[in-house]
Amino acid sequence: MLLKALYSVAAVAAVLALDIQLAWARAFFDSVETEERGKALFEKAWPLREVLDRHEKRYRQSAAPALENADQLYADREDLPSAERAAMLWEERLVRDGRDFEAAWKLSRARYWLGGHVAEDERREQFEQGVAVARRAHLMEPDRPE
Numbered sequence: 001m002l003l004k005a006l007y008s009v010a011a012v013a014a015v016l017a018l019d020i021q022l023a024w025a026r027a028f029f030d031s032v033e034t035e036e037r038g039k040a041l042f043e044k045a046w047p048l049r050e051v052l053d054r055h056e057k058r059y060r061q062s063a064a065p066a067l068e069n070a071d072q073l074y075a076d077r078e079d080l081p082s083a084e085r086a087a088m089l090w091e092e093r094l095v096r097d098g099r100d101f102e103a104a105w106k107l108s109r110a111r112y113w114l115g116g117h118v119a120e121d122e123r124r125e126q127f128e129q130g131v132a133v134a135r136r137a138h139l140m141e142p143d144r145p146e
Contacts, residue, residue, distance in 0.1 A: 070085075070086045070106070073086035087107055112131075115127035
């Protein structure tokens with residue numbers, strides 16, 4: 001379980017680092033485009049922007065299937081590692097976008113389910129995490145029934 005937690009933290013950190021780098025690079029190039037004095041720099045850096053666009057597209061495409069599979073993994077939740085992986089994917093998604101209501105309520109549901117199926121010493125933590133995420137989801141969308 002500790003190894004899975006460390007893997008999850010490392011994966012989330014890597015995704016966040018790449019997102020931050022992409023956002024910084026995009027902001028840099030956008031600001032250079034609008035400034036006349038940066039025209040020469042922009043012309044020299046344009047090939048780099050094309051590379052950035054290709055890598056960003058590839059990164060987004062590789063991340064999308066994993067996020068879509070969380071629902072399938074949760075549907076197969078009788079296999080405990082499948083439910084844990086689904087929860088980890090929703091948690092990573094919520095870390096990337098703290099206002100992602102769908103990820104929040106699905107993570108809450110998964111944590112609550114895991115609370116009834118993991119080892120006795122881990123149950124309370126799962127239930128508490130499920131309740132905490134449910135409260136967070138309710139704050140995001142108080143009128144949604146999920």
